[in-house]
Amino acid sequence: RKSLQGLNYFAADGSEAFDSLIRTIQELTVSIDEQQRLIKNLKRGRQYLKSDFKVHVSKSSTIGDHCVTYAVSDKSTQEFRQLCDHKHDDICIDCANLSNTLMNIEQILKDKSEQNDLDKFRTCYEAIHAWKSHQLRSINQNSCREQIIEELAAAVFLNLDQEGQKSDGETGDTLDDNTADGISNNFSQYQHKVFVHVFDQCTQDAKTVRAIIQNVLQKIKVTDPHVKQAYIRSDNAGCYHSAETILSIPQISKNTGITITRMDFSDPQGGKAACDRFAAVIKYHIRRYLRAIARKPRPITAEWPSIDVLETFPK
Template identity: 30%
Template sequence: MYRIMQVCPASVQKSMEGLDYFVVEGGRAIEDLLWVVTQLRLCKAEMDQMIKDLSECKQYLKHDFKIHLEEKTDIKDHCMTFSLNDKDLHFRNECCDHQHLSGCPKCLQLSDLLDEIKRRVQLLETENIEDLYDEILFKTSNAIDNIVEWKKHIVRSKNQLRAKNHVISSLDGSKAIVMLDWVVKFLPRKFRQGQTDWFGKRGVNWHIAVCLINGESGFQAMTYVHLFPSPVAQDGFTTASILCDIVSDLSTLKPEITDVSFWSDNAGCYKSTLTLAMIYANLGPILSSYNFSEAQDGKGACDRKASHIKAEIKRYVNEGHNVLDANDMKKAYSHSLTSEVQRKIRVKKKKEAVKCLQL
């Protein structure tokens, strides 16, 4: 018993927030299928085997399936070219240079298991359990659809990650990639805050962009932080103005940069027609590409930098200061920068924006 506890120690489940809703719905679908299996007329051996197979399929989708995906392979479930192929003529990309002659045991296990559960559920229609049958049929069909959508989500995530890695691997002295994100509004904080000050806070809008450059000394990251003292709409016009300002400042600091690629999440302010039209009209030939991450899969350098800034602001508040507006945020972040770090901070009067640039 003690040896078992050393190899498999007990763990405590913890609640989690902000999860990928594809993963959440997929996990809930597995739980629904586990309940459906218990309602089927199965012997104990068959029921235990189905429960075990469902658990293995869940672990496979969470961990191994994304690793097995490749651009081109003879396994149909792992071939992204085949999976992302459009049946219509708009995005048609057929696998002409290879054939799908092999199969993945885990993917086949998942497909066969879902078909078997569906077949067993249909056999219940002949029994006199109409109310229970409708519930089982609904949960089964809904769970299977969610699992399929989870699998599609993983394929799209791997494809968009491959596009991002392709842009980063092609960086040289004349190219740069800029990753963008609107951060959740920052709520003012005081060193000593009463209950009356806690309610009715108005958050500060701020936007973060991380520019990655491959220079002579290796990769170099520059972080642009735009702070707004007054509330602004996070719309296409504001976002496009920020993007153009970033590229303009980047061209001044690094005149050798002639090729810029953008990377952002699927927020409407980034992929709106106004945003794309404005950056194309203002940036012109310097704009090389604009890629979007898969929905619910856009965590990256901007989120890491935002967490660093929040930690520095929290440390600044703990030293006895108040951070109530955008200027205080700029002061708190500048206070944390050492002399070894190059920095450029300026206040933009247009739109009352405060811009903080760290090199």
């Protein structure tokens, strides 16, 4: 599995679940017409989750599957619950098609008494449901980013790339690069900057992240002295804990002269964006550079030539 933007495991597992269900249907002893109908509906459902579903999701909707406020509210906790000012009495044809198709497949497997296939179906069903839920949560978490950029005025939006970072106490043995990108509105003209930090060896924990945040803000302050505030957004990798980073925000603000006004989090696996894309381009450039060295041997230093490679990267 390769992706220029970084692999989203919710999407990968969900798509694989659709493929698994299609193979299961092809092996069932049902009529050809029934097989074709179920497979067609599954393909239609997968395409819908990949494309139009995210467009239909909104903060307020009369369709329960599309209403963010209704979906993310916790019915058991008052502090995390918000009541809608409307009823959810409308139906989405595509959502209903997917739901009915999955129920039909489950009923067929129950009638056939295929316990192994039924267990596989339930695993696939959970993966598809998790993918759909992830899509909706991602829309909700991305709304803060859109709001900030729209209201941006001499501020900076810092998107930290923490994909693959490990929990405290674990040390990376290989070279790692961390990227951060800043978006600022300089006199009504947007600027997009990408900062790359290369480490030979380091413990990928909160201390490293704090150092990266502070360094990025310091560089932004040097190049754009008018910047007074920053909004930080983490990709919220499941293996990374942000407690120390959050507690260090006041000190970082004091050290850099840029007040970190707000810190937001993506849905896990939902923060694949500019950082991942730029890191993928850099890694490709390094691989191409090393292949060129292999074809034309020349003296190289004992240290990893990553910095030298990045200096040859097209600006």
